[in-house]
Amino acid sequence: MAVxxxxxxxxxxxxxxxxxxxxxxxxxxxxxxxxxxxPAVAGLLTGHLALTxxxxxxxxxxxxxxxATLTVLTGIGAGYLIWLGATGLARPAGTGTGLGLxxxxxxxxxxxxxxxxxxRAAAKGAGTSGLNPKALLLFLTLMPRFTDPAGDWPVAGQxxxxxxxxxxxxxxxxxxxxxxxxRVLAARPxxxxxxxxxxxxxxxxxxxxxxxxxxxx
Numbered sequence: 001m002a003v004x005x006x007x008x009x010x011x012x013x014x015x016x017x018x019x020x021x022x023x024x025x026x027x028x029x030x031x032x033x034x035x036x037x038x039p040a041v042a043g044l045l046t047g048h049l050a051l052t053x054x055x056x057x058x059x060x061x062x063x064x065x066x067x068a069t070l071t072v073l074t075g076i077g078a079g080y081l082i083w084l085g086a087t088g089l090a091r092p093a094g095t096g097t098g099l100g101l102x103x104x105x106x107x108x109x110x111x112x113x114x115x116x117x118x119x120r121a122a123a124k125g126a127g128t129s130g131l132n133p134k135a136l137l138l139f140l141t142l143m144p145r146f147t148d149p150a151g152d153w154p155v156a157g158q159x160x161x162x163x164x165x166x167x168x169x170x171x172x173x174x175x176x177x178x179x180x181x182x183r184v185l186a187a188r189p190x191x192x193x194x195x196x197x198x199x200x201x202x203x204x205x206x207x208x209x210x211x212x213x214x215x216x217x
Contacts, residue, residue: 001153001161009146013166016138017173022081022206023135025199026128027178030121032185037178039118043125044174045167050130051139052163056156078207080131084124085203129170138166 017023023044030040129135143166147158 001151001158002148005146005148006161006165009143009162010165010169012142013138013162013169014173016134017166017169019134020202021134022084022128022132022203023170023174024177025203026084026125027174028181028199030125031178031181034117034121037175037182039121040125041171041174041178043122043127044129045125045171046122047126047129047132048135048139048167048170049163050126051135052160052167055139055143055163056159058156075211076131078133078211080127081203081207082211084128085200085205085207087200089197089200089204139163 027037027040027044030037034040143159143162144155146162147155149155151158153161
């Protein structure tokens, strides 16, 4: 597999990961409302791994050839973002549950860090990234363009390499964002509630914008 193709994809992937969006909002909520952000980050990465596997299996070509399917997936993702954001607005970190992650406090010392709470955080993270329209765009339409059907590696193998590069970028950035949010805001309960509400509102706005865009098509 050509190194220049991997480097070019890494640049695009890093640019998209560094752009604040639903994944950022979710991991910030985890940083503010959970004892540890690892389950939430693991869930987000699981969603990206699932998309990588789907593309490697050839599902991307089927979805790309069916605009209606992509529209349905986008609609589902938008609805999920609205629900998750609304949950965060109703129960912001510092007053109970941050973005519906558990029963933590703004200091990150919540009690919802048992196995059930960790599984819920991971499951919501997987849904957030797996249904994120930005991730769908990257995996279903952009990633295949960096592969070479005539190359020495099979296309599925190339997709797996590119997916690993993207997941590594996500892991580093999400951990930095979550840890940064906790360290900066943990001692400031009022800021914590404000940022949590802003994150929830941003997710609702993104989801609503996507739905409006789909209805306008």
